[in-house]
Amino acid sequence: MRPPTLAIPHTVVRTFALSLVLLLSVSGVTKTEAADASANRPNIVFIIADDCTFRDIGCYGGQAHTPNIDQLAQSGMKFNRCFQAAPMCSPTRHNLYTGLYPVKSGAYPNHTFAADGTQSIVHYLKPLGYRVALSGKTHIGPQQVFPFEYIGKKNPDMKQIDKLFSECRDSETPFCLFACSNEPHSPWNMGDASQYPPAKIKLPPYIVDTPQVREDFSDYLAEVTYFDDQVGQILQLLDKHQFSDNTLVMVVSEQGNAFPFAKWTCYGNGLQSAMIVRWPGKVQPGTVTDAMVEYVDVTPTFIAAAGAAPQPDLDGKSFIPVLAGETDQHKSFSYGIMTTRGIINGSDAYAIRTVRGQQYRLIWNLNHETKFTNACTQAPYFQSMVEAAKAGDSNAKELVNRYYYRPELELYDCNADPLEMNNLAENPEYASVIKELKSNLDQWMASQGDEGIETEYDAILHQHAYKGMTREQARKAWETKNSKKGKQQGGNGKKRKANKSAGE
Known part of the structure; x- marks a missing residue:
């Protein structure tokens, strides 16, 4: 974060500009040429x-x-x-x-x-x-x-x-x-x-x-x-x-x-x-x-x-x-971060971090034992997918479950699998790739002051409804407001099995 800059009075700006023109004239650059340079910006x-x-x-x-x-x-x-x-x-x-x-x-x-x-x-x-x-x-x-x-x-x-x-x-x-x-x-x-x-x-x-x-x-x-x-x-x-x-x-x-x-x-x-x-x-x-x-x-x-x-x-x-x-x-x-805390229909805390290199993307689902929800999962189009899963559509069941529940780590070969549908994380052949990318991701998070789960919980401090509150005040207000809602959505941080059916 950069510190705020001081406002510079217009008189100072004009004085500086005139001095710059004079300097350019002395150095062989005419006022017209300086104006042309500005115009070419x-x-x-x-x-x-x-x-x-x-x-x-x-x-x-x-x-x-x-x-x-x-x-x-x-x-x-x-x-x-x-x-x-x-x-x-x-x-x-x-x-x-x-x-x-x-x-x-x-x-x-x-x-x-x-x-x-x-x-x-x-x-x-x-x-x-x-x-x-x-x-x-x-x-x-x-x-x-x-x-x-x-x-x-x-x-x-x-x-x-x-x-x-x-x-x-x-x-x-x-x-x-x-x-x-x-x-x-x-x-x-x-x-x-x-x-x-x-x-x-x-x-x-x-x-x-x-x-x-x-x-x-x-x-x-x-x-x-x-x-x-x-x-x-x-x-x-x-x-x-x-x-x-x-x-x-x-x-x-x-x-x-x-x-x-x-x-x-x-x-x-x-x-x-x-x-x-x-x-x-x-x-x-x-x-x-x-x-x-x-x-x-x-x-x-x-x-x-x-x-x-x-x-x-x-x-x-x-x-x-x-x-x-x-x-x-x-x-x-390239790096990415997703937090569900405080979003519409969001899981209570489902921190996601990712790093993508020239070939592979590693995704780290820090709170993967919870159910992943957001505004999408409330939408009619997603609910139609859930209904198809309930009706026995095996592909619908697989995709809906995959959206709700993720493993801790996901690894994709972005060149061979641009839609990122084939998770390679459990394949031992890619252990060294995961290790290298995870180390890179950890270093980036540290450089950003990103503490993972704690940063996820503190997300509400960066939303207008909780602005100005202490960490303790914000978390108490959050728990009071969302306790019933969180239980209804299954996103209250309690452990859940990853093989739950799509039609639950």
Whole structure:
């Protein structure tokens, strides 16, 4: 966590700017050349979906119609190995804007907030002369950590974005815009679902095939296309104001969708993200990279793109060299954390941690003897899977049980098994792989101040309902509020057998 910075008076900023111009003139750089350098600083547009599995996007092999995103990929660079550090909306957005992993910033449960004194992308770019705006979904706090210009709620406001672009063009001011969609987050009620007849869509093999699932998945795909249209509108506004040639555009898909084995889990479908970057003159069109990057790298990358020095106390690091085509390597490992404490219909405490290397993913379910629940397990589509299991569908029974109950360790060969369905953890041939990855994960957790189960229990201290309470006060309030509810859900921390039937 970074200490808060002191606000610099505008008079000091102006004095410094004039001194810098004078210095540049003395050194042979004219005032005009200095102004040109400032004018050449790139604008930045970051567009993020909400609960979109990257595999469902057209250019990633998905069945959703996404012509705007697909065309952007042809004009820029597509990342095959981009990951975020938490498979829920709020911690994902906090680690994006701060460049810090969730536990370090304090923002690791859902509906969370960053610790006081944490700095965000606004603090880094605004002193460089940028207008830093956010239009659409927020789910971040407190405001002093994220002092964006907020222009529009829930979804990107195209009129406000148009106005921002116009003002920045007239004032010759660089901008960094975060356009944050609310799609395809449930309820899936946007877009044209007639493009996706339920009987014809393809379901991933880790989801039980029921009529309810097909109907909901059709509506979900329609919202992916709706998000693609939002991307297209923003790109058109850049063209309208003649900003396209000097704007770094980055589009990402956030965590996976709300169906099983995606959002709320540390599988690849929960943590992996689409990332496409267009930056004319910097990024070669139509390129693809296997460089491993994380959402915590986005803020450092934007800082570097703006021409500022790296921030050494951030967890992320700039991947400008990847964008420039100078390397196809960035990181050797990516990390993830999931906490159910305090989420809707969540298990009382089901801590999950993961590390993914170039080939293997290790998942550590720290409280694996409890039942895993979340908002997904309450949803009609999941309940239709449970009913299919009760009716004797063996595949449904296996998948539902696998979602509810996990072993302590899971190991997947992400190259041979990209959907992560074949757990290798009990195979003695992989003992050395597990040992190496577990050691790496332990070191990362220690570097973050992550104490595993204790950190899981303390998650409520980082949610607004318990803000300002001591650990003892928060835990007592939690136990009082959730004792009956926890017993009903089977997620109250008591040991349970892993072979319970799906229809219990």
